[in-house]
Amino acid sequence: MSDANLDPKTAFPVPVADADTQPFWDGVARGELLIQRCGSCGAWLWQPRPICPRGQTPGPTWTRVSGDGRVASWVVMRPPTLPAYADKVPFVVLLVELDEGVRLLGYLVDGDGAMLETDGAAEGVAIGRRVAVRYHDQGGTRLPSFTLV
Amino acid sequence: MAAPLRVAKHRQACVVGIHALPFSKNIGMTERHSGGLAILGALADAGLTVRDLDGMFRYVWEGTTEMEMARILGVPNLRAFGEVDYGGGAGCPTVTHAALAIENHLADVVVTWRARNRGSGVRPWSQQYMATGQDQFERPYHVARPVDGMAFHTRVWIEKYGWTPEVLGRVAVTQREHARKNPAAMMQKPLTMDDYLAARMICDPLRLFDCCLETDGALAMVLTSAERARDLGVTPVYVHGFAMGSGPQMTAMTFFYDEVLGKTPNAWVAPELWKRTGLTPRDIDVCQFYDAFTPQIPIAFEEFGFCAEGESPAYMADGKNPPYNTSGGGISEAYVHGFNLLVEGVRQVRGTSTSQAENVRNVLVTSGNVVPTGALVYSKDPW
Numbered sequence: 001m002s003d004a005n006l007d008p009k010t011a012f013p014v015p016v017a018d019a020d021t022q023p024f025w026d027g028v029a030r031g032e033l034l035i036q037r038c039g040s041c042g043a044w045l046w047q048p049r050p051i052c053p054r055g056q057t058p059g060p061t062w063t064r065v066s067g068d069g070r071v072a073s074w075v076v077m078r079p080p081t082l083p084a085y086a087d088k089v090p091f092v093v094l095l096v097e098l099d100e101g102v103r104l105l106g107y108l109v110d111g112d113g114a115m116l117e118t119d120g121a122a123e124g125v126a127i128g129r130r131v132a133v134r135y136h137d138q139g140g141t142r143l144p145s146f147t148l149v
Numbered sequence: 150m151a152a153p154l155r156v157a158k159h160r161q162a163c164v165v166g167i168h169a170l171p172f173s174k175n176i177g178m179t180e181r182h183s184g185g186l187a188i189l190g191a192l193a194d195a196g197l198t199v200r201d202l203d204g205m206f207r208y209v210w211e212g213t214t215e216m217e218m219a220r221i222l223g224v225p226n227l228r229a230f231g232e233v234d235y236g237g238g239a240g241c242p243t244v245t246h247a248a249l250a251i252e253n254h255l256a257d258v259v260v261t262w263r264a265r266n267r268g269s270g271v272r273p274w275s276q277q278y279m280a281t282g283q284d285q286f287e288r289p290y291h292v293a294r295p296v297d298g299m300a301f302h303t304r305v306w307i308e309k310y311g312w313t314p315e316v317l318g319r320v321a322v323t324q325r326e327h328a329r330k331n332p333a334a335m336m337q338k339p340l341t342m343d344d345y346l347a348a349r350m351i352c353d354p355l356r357l358f359d360c361c362l363e364t365d366g367a368l369a370m371v372l373t374s375a376e377r378a379r380d381l382g383v384t385p386v387y388v389h390g391f392a393m394g395s396g397p398q399m400t401a402m403t404f405f406y407d408e409v410l411g412k413t414p415n416a417w418v419a420p421e422l423w424k425r426t427g428l429t430p431r432d433i434d435v436c437q438f439y440d441a442f443t444p445q446i447p448i449a450f451e452e453f454g455f456c457a458e459g460e461s462p463a464y465m466a467d468g469k470n471p472p473y474n475t476s477g478g479g480i481s482e483a484y485v486h487g488f489n490l491l492v493e494g495v496r497q498v499r500g501t502s503t504s505q506a507e508n509v510r511n512v513l514v515t516s517g518n519v520v521p522t523g524a525l526v527y528s529k530d531p532w
């Protein structure tokens with residue numbers, strides 16, 4: 001599928017998996033958050049990769065994690081956005097540090113995975129707040145996201 | 150038997166020609182056209198012609214290859230050429246490659262340039278819906294605009310060091326003051342701190358005036374050897390030294406997934422630069438810090454060691470810093486992937502800036518630092 005097949009007025013950006021990342025997205029589709037862990041040194045690795053950068057051991061193991069963590073940074077998206085987001089602003093995107101130590105991005109969502117139209121003030125979003133993973137459906141694509149706990 | 154040239158003594162490179170076309174929202178010509186004119190202007194500034202030109206280096210993101218530009222201009226033969234990747238990170242590294250080509254006798258007259266129709270053209274981030282590679286974990290969350298990645302970094306500094314909005318507002322106001330003295334700058338309206346604070350958020354914590362301009366622009370510079378420069382009757386601006394760096398676990402614009410949070414690649418570039426040049430921050434009279442966004446200025450003062458980590462707000466509020474981004478920079482002069490900073494650094498050594506600092510001996514220039522990047526020092530005196 002090329003960019004040309006998407007209508008930019010309504011389309012959201014779509015993750016395009018490759019052989020190194022497909023297990024992550026397959027896990028997300030099942031409602032499981034999988035993070036790679038090196039079988040040699042035990043390091044948790046993000047983003048997905050074929051070789052552990054600590055000791056150069058190939059083939060880290062996809063390992064299910066709880067999806068619990070804390071806010072490491074956060075932003076509030078405002079216009080100009082991609083057109084599909086025009087009726088969603090303002091919304092918050094979190095950089096979450098999982099309890100395993102790696103950091104990944106996700107929307108701020110409610111307990112059911114729905115995006116919140118907020119600047120984060122009412123929810124008290126701040127670095128250090130505890131979060132838990134939820135799954136947000138974005139135009140048919142499931143995306144790991146986080147709710148404050 | 151003579152020593153082979155490849156082990157001949159290194160010779161110093163210097164900038165002998167600069168040129169910028171007028172900045173605008175719509176330059177009305179292709180990038181290969183404006184880039185070609187910028188190169189011809191820089192050659193004329195140096196008293197050289199296309200017949201003298203034998204090297205070209207460019208950003209990977211520059212739309213016209215060296216091959217095509219050489220063909221357009223009629224360069225007889227390129228003895229040295231190459232490209233450097235990573236958007237605005239490529240500025241100083243491109244000049245570094247040009248200087249290395251001269252130092253090592255690969256070429257004698259080398260041009261670098263950047264022509265970009267980013268004012269009239271599309272926003273690249275608005276066209277990319279199929280997110281591959283690192284983007285697949287970012288773009289589907291609308292972490293797509295350059296400002297989005299920078300905003301995550303900025304939040305860390307804000308919360309860690311208690312930055313107020315005025316820390317960034319001071320940068321925007323200062324650079325606008327410089328721009329208003331520079332007739333070539335796109336932004337000529339006054340900007341007060343109140344104006345800054347009242348402007349809308351783009352990606353909170355970053356406001357409108359934290360962001361660089363969207364510019365059609367074309368600039369070029371010509372470098373040659375110190376010996377050749379003596380025959381040209383121009384004031385040579387010596388390339389004193391340079392360094393590049395990526396840091397560990399780099400991802401473009403989102404350098405915060407792994408061990409690093411709260412640093413930019415300049416934390417690796419800076420010690421390398423000081424080691425290679427033998428200089429310290431105290432030797433620097435003017436800075437041209439890469440400024441796609443205002444937070445890059447206080448962070449640069451810290452990471453290059455002008456002040457300690459966390460102390461840039463007080464350091465800058467007290468006016469202890471050297472002048473920076475004296476043309477108005479990417480925030481208020483023009484945003485052409487930092488090439489205007491490279492050109493303004495040359496003007497400061499020549500003594501021809503519209504916000505000229507006094508007794509300039511050394512100028513520090515940096516490049517985009519949420520991607521692999523580099524920095525260099527121009528000097529008034531040769532090695």
Ligand SMILES: [Zn+2]
Pocket residue numbers: 038039040041042043052053054055056057
């Ligand atoms: Zn390992």
